[in-house]
Amino acid sequence: MRRPLARTLTALAAAALLGPMLAACGSDEPADLVIYSGRNENLVKPLIEKLEKHLGANVEVRYGDSAELSAQLMEEGDKTEAGLFLSQDAGALGALSKEHRLAPLPKATLDKVAPEYRGSAGDWTGVSGRARVIAYHPDKVPTPPDSVHELVKPEWKGKIGFNPTNASFQAFVTGMRILEGDDAARTWLEGLKANKPKAYDNNLKVLEAVDKGEVSVGLINHYYWFEQAAEKGEDKLKARIHYLPKGDPGGLVNVAGVGILKGADKKQAGYAQKAVDYLLSAESQSYFAEETKEYPLAAGVKQAKGVPPLETLQPPKIDLGRLDSLKQTLAMIQDVGLV
Structure with missing residues (x-):
């Protein structure tokens, strides 16, 4: 090499x-x-x-x-x-x-x-392994949501950051399709679109946007927060992360x-x-x-x-090999207009 x-x-x-x-x-x-x-x-x-x-x-x-x-x-x-x-x-x-x-x-x-x-x-x-989490600004969100399904409610309009082209986001949507069906996943994506989320180039920028208060919450993988905490010091980060409970599709461990x-x-x-x-x-x-x-x-x-130890998390139970239908997921995300 x-x-x-x-x-x-x-x-x-x-x-x-x-x-x-x-x-x-x-x-x-x-x-x-x-x-x-x-x-x-x-x-x-x-x-x-x-x-x-x-x-x-x-x-x-x-x-x-x-x-x-x-x-x-x-x-x-x-x-x-x-x-x-x-x-x-x-x-x-x-x-x-x-x-x-x-x-x-x-x-x-x-x-x-x-x-x-x-x-x-x-x-x-x-x-x-890596876990999907919700990053949140505690001054704006004292109690973070326990499900990604809450993010399609009107009160989250203009407050969500995400990276729709990221493979981990697309894998999470694929997981939702497997767990809840294509119709439910499309409905969720349409609800997210209606709430005018702010798209960023990568997960780190999503986390930075939450940290600065540009958005209230962001959809990322857990390790971005821990990498930044190690680099800058936890006390220098305003943003915090929340692991979703009860098998919520937003808590996928890939x-x-x-x-x-x-x-x-x-x-x-x-x-x-x-x-x-x-x-x-x-x-x-x-x-x-x-x-x-x-x-x-x-x-x-x-x-x-x-x-947090992996065994303490509550991710959805799913055969990870079934996350292979990425092309169909991307087509759905494009059709809804998120990319």
């Missing part, structure tokens, strides 16, 4: 709406393991470098949007150069699993992660996960399996907990200080 390269995504044209073009990093030597990563390069590059040393192998990583990469891998089929897919969310892995593009993982690997955070077909596993591609040669498949186990090791899990403030899912590693 010594010098960056650039590649053009050749997947389905519609997927181009979902994220940036692919980027790759690798060395001049032939790769022992090629990873397609939907996780941001700045986020995981230090961990990939540790992985490369752990494997004693040359690792090439091609970065892009998880949904786009999933589409490309299905297009490439057995001809893909990739041995491993590291996805930002479970839905992209679920899509590959449904098309039988992922190889089965050993039981010893699967057993490292709780069943609700890995694929039901046994061909992918989560490596870190995972970043990994799967081994079918079609990989024996050598690359071996490195890929070692990479999966490394990502579930104490070293990697501690990285996710301390550096990104996500939830570790294996090796007995605890969450970062101040982050």
Whole structure:
């Protein structure tokens, strides 16, 4: 992983709406393991470098949007150069699993992660988790709502911040579609649209808008708040976050996960399996907990200080692999006029 390269995504044209073009990093030597990563390069590059040393192998990583990469891998089929897919969310892995593009993982690997955070077909596993939360300004919202359904009430008009193009927001809407049906999800999106929410480019800007009082509440992932609290100091943040109870769809816990591609040669498949186990090791899990403030899912590693234990949350019960219908969700969001 010594010098960056650039590649053009050749997947389905519609997927181009979902994220940036692919980027790759690798060395001049032939790769022992090629990873397609939907996780941001700045986020995981230090961990990939540790992985490369752990494997004693040359690792090439091609970065892009998880949904786009999933589409490309299905297009490439057995001809893909990739041995491993590291996805930002479970839905992209679920899509590959449904098309039988992922190889089965050993039981010893699967057993490292709780069943609700890995694929039901046994061909992918989560490596870190994140919870959807409501960020709120306590001066404007003394008692935050316990359900996203409350946000479509008239009193929230002009007071909501969100990022409609964010994959985590779209995964949450997909979860609502699965839990409550397409009609209910569309009705909620229409209610949100009617309340004139303010769109921001990313979740961090949503949190900053809440902190400044530009909006009263914002829909984000939990770790953005904890990263800012670690960087600036909790006492410097006005915004607070609220975990939604009772299985509310707005409290979805999604995972970043990994799967081994079918079609990989024996050598690359071996490195890929070692990479999966490394990502579930104490070293990697501690990285996710301390550096990104996500939830570790294996090796007995605890969450970062101040982050509520995963077992205390009350997320909706859902097969995360079913979050694969992102294209239908995006079409619904576009049709309602939120993007």
